[in-house]
Amino acid sequence: MQKARIAVLISGRGSNMAALLYAAKAADCPFEIVLVAADSPDAAGLRLAEGEGIPALGFPKPTGKDKSQFFEALDLQIRKSGADYIALAGFMRILPSSFVGGWEGRMLNIHPSLLPKYKGLDTHKRALEAGDSHAGCSVHIVTAELDDGPVLGQTPVAILPGDTEDALAARILIAEHQLYSRVLAEYVQRDSQPEAILAQVRERAMALPRAEETLSHGMPCFGIEKGKKFAYFTKDHHGDGITALIVKTTGEEEQAMLIEEDPDLYYRPAYFGPSGWIGIRLDGGATDWDHVRDRLETSWRLIAPRKLADVF
Template sequence: MAKARVAVLISGGGTNMAALLYAAKRPDSPYEVVLVASNNPDAEGLKLAQAEGVATFAQSHVGLKRVDHDEIMHNHITKAGAAYVVLAGYMRILSESFVEKWDGRMLNIHPSLLPKYTGLHTHQRAIDAGDSVAGCSVHLVTADLDEGPLLGQMEVAVLPNDTADSLAERVKIAEHQLYPRTLADYVSRATDPDYLTSKVREIALAQPEADEVVSH
């Protein structure tokens, strides 16, 4: 089966991008990274992607309207033949038109256990709230910030003397474990019996004459 073609968008060092890229090197990976793109031409992650032989593209957003910048990014993503977009530290709020074009095919990772702590400063907010666990979440991207359907989560213990920085370091390790695994599951869902069964059930129950009977 052909591997799913993925474009990764970054703005900085791209550690999550690197985790995705190296996981894609496994022979059994169901996806491949075909493009790493950034709104920051100086993003360090671009150098890593280039060294690993992955195509890169950068276009600064400075001086451009949001929708115009997003259209430039969209055109290069489609030119690369990507079927999915994965946000990995992409520090841009996306236009509604861009989100619509990639509806159901764009993933993001967020450093909290959503729906807790959308937005910024997630680690300090978890500490201030006295949470015993923090973590990270992978979700589909929708027009509402950090509120798309959840695809996976991983908990990280909050230690007694944690600072936002020390907690962030451990959450980042969890992100590197969770993101490649969740992406792999998502792009291969068409061959997952449980997923296919759930879709058949969803379609069947949507029929006006449908009634569900639990079998023993």
């Protein structure tokens, strides 16, 4: 499994960072921590990360005009680490729009309230003063507006009679540690889920002339209107554990040649194989979607009426 690479930004003890770091130690976790960075060399979380063998950087606290240079240097180090995503974990800096824009859709934050309630600071105090029955935490995508990005997950935490800010904060912190790793894992895998892969296939298949989508043998398939099928989408068909696209070739000779050239990508699908169809695995990560589009078009041409194929 190719794991998503995460850079975690902290400002202090880094307890949420630690929760992510230890979650990443599980063999089946879809992400790994490649960098922990802080806006202070004295941030306690840096020592924890170093002790666990994670590269850790502490930058001098930026002031005034140094802030732009701080974020430029931070961005440079994150990119050098090879990070795919950024996880903010108690990073107490307002991010400039240029920094946020450079990581659009690839930066998450955990916030100690049930957003959109109580953006910003003093969330526990505000929940108590409002007489709320529950407080909680949220994981959201970071956008230029403070605590305003799409919410990916939340955990409500009951407010108990006589609660203090500190008591409520301690319980919410436990919830944060549980929520962040789960939501981050789901988010970095979103493009590898069968439904997302099917959407990518559908976009390309339905762009072909007179294409239509139907179901056949429980599988989504694509064909020419009132005509033959040119592609099937398979997900764990007959328990094979494979997510793939099945398309036509010119025959068993081409099928065998493709499998020999790249056995990790191509395979001979059950039931379809004897007719010269070939499976293209879509569950290996880093799918070449241009190649998928080309194979779909080739398959479409093999079954399209000549008059239709000639004008495409």
